[in-house]
Amino acid sequence: MLFMFFICFLRWYVGKLYLQNSTFFAGLASGFFSIFVEHPSRRRVLSVYMLNQCSEIIFNALRSRNMVMEIPHGEVLMFALSLGAFLYCMRLDNHLRDPVCKVLRLLMGKEEFLPPPDAGDSEDNVQPCHHDGGCLMHTAKGSALPFLGGYSVRALLLLLGRRLRRRPWLALIHRAPWGQGLFLGGAVALFRGSRCLLRRACGHESPWQVLAGGLLAGLSMAASPNSTLALYMAWKLVEVLYCRAAKQGCVPTVPWGPEMLFALGTGVMMSCAVVEPHNMRPSYAKFLNNVTGDRLRQVNRHPLEILGFHCSSIYPDYF
Numbered sequence: 001m002l003f004m005f006f007i008c009f010l011r012w013y014v015g016k017l018y019l020q021n022s023t024f025f026a027g028l029a030s031g032f033f034s035i036f037v038e039h040p041s042r043r044r045v046l047s048v049y050m051l052n053q054c055s056e057i058i059f060n061a062l063r064s065r066n067m068v069m070e071i072p073h074g075e076v077l078m079f080a081l082s083l084g085a086f087l088y089c090m091r092l093d094n095h096l097r098d099p100v101c102k103v104l105r106l107l108m109g110k111e112e113f114l115p116p117p118d119a120g121d122s123e124d125n126v127q128p129c130h131h132d133g134g135c136l137m138h139t140a141k142g143s144a145l146p147f148l149g150g151y152s153v154r155a156l157l158l159l160l161g162r163r164l165r166r167r168p169w170l171a172l173i174h175r176a177p178w179g180q181g182l183f184l185g186g187a188v189a190l191f192r193g194s195r196c197l198l199r200r201a202c203g204h205e206s207p208w209q210v211l212a213g214g215l216l217a218g219l220s221m222a223a224s225p226n227s228t229l230a231l232y233m234a235w236k237l238v239e240v241l242y243c244r245a246a247k248q249g250c251v252p253t254v255p256w257g258p259e260m261l262f263a264l265g266t267g268v269m270m271s272c273a274v275v276e277p278h279n280m281r282p283s284y285a286k287f288l289n290n291v292t293g294d295r296l297r298q299v300n301r302h303p304l305e306i307l308g309f310h311c312s313s314i315y316p317d318y319f
Helices: 002-014 019-037 040-064 074-092 099-108 135-160 175-202 207-223 227-247 257-275 282-291 302-307
Strands: none
Touching: 002 019, 019 040, 019 257, 040 227, 040 257, 074 099, 074 207, 074 227, 099 175, 135 175, 175 207, 257 282
């Protein structure tokens, strides 16, 4: 509603209908005012989510113009680097209370991020691994539940879909549930297994071993590639690093930073929804169209073809 209001307001204030006013600036203003409805604790989460969506849209727009090239398995490499650095930050600062940190501690094991126990006066009794049970049991036990959880949730989503209602047994042998299970279970197995190997090889606990284990664990995304999750992990890493630097006084704390980031992301999102909907994720374009009451689909994009946007390709039957 605010987006439509600011389109009309800017058109009345300027006296003409400009492309930037009707798309980017209207989305910028509507996003800035709408974020204040949310609780302050949720604004940072929403701003990171919006940056995640916008970065994907901007990349698709640049790729459609042949300005960037897609790297094979780029989302896997991005996720591996982001996960390794994120887990390393968690090992250095065990007091991080971000929701993603809580999920990763629960998934990978809280004991993997604790400092090594005090050796005392006797060094003969020091064990490189301080988890309960053997290393193989520790790895297998930790990866079994994530594998079953990922497999079950993905299979259930397939069962709820329209395509497999007539043959529901296909959901049990579909590639997607197995890939999701291997992704989650493999990530935990690679992380815990590599940590145990490095601890026994070096004879002691070190934070860099968490970094190496996170890099190997991130490669498990090859079983179920997900660019959205890779981008989200990358932006969460940027958020954690910036917050740590701000606490140490290395970078300034920007007033209303999450609100301005959300507004900027909304401006880019709504601008792309009008002039370049073909560069958006189809599911999200459908969501925005439903939120606006089918208004985005009713925009006449054919006059914009002269500007080279090719925006009428997604709705060619406007007339």
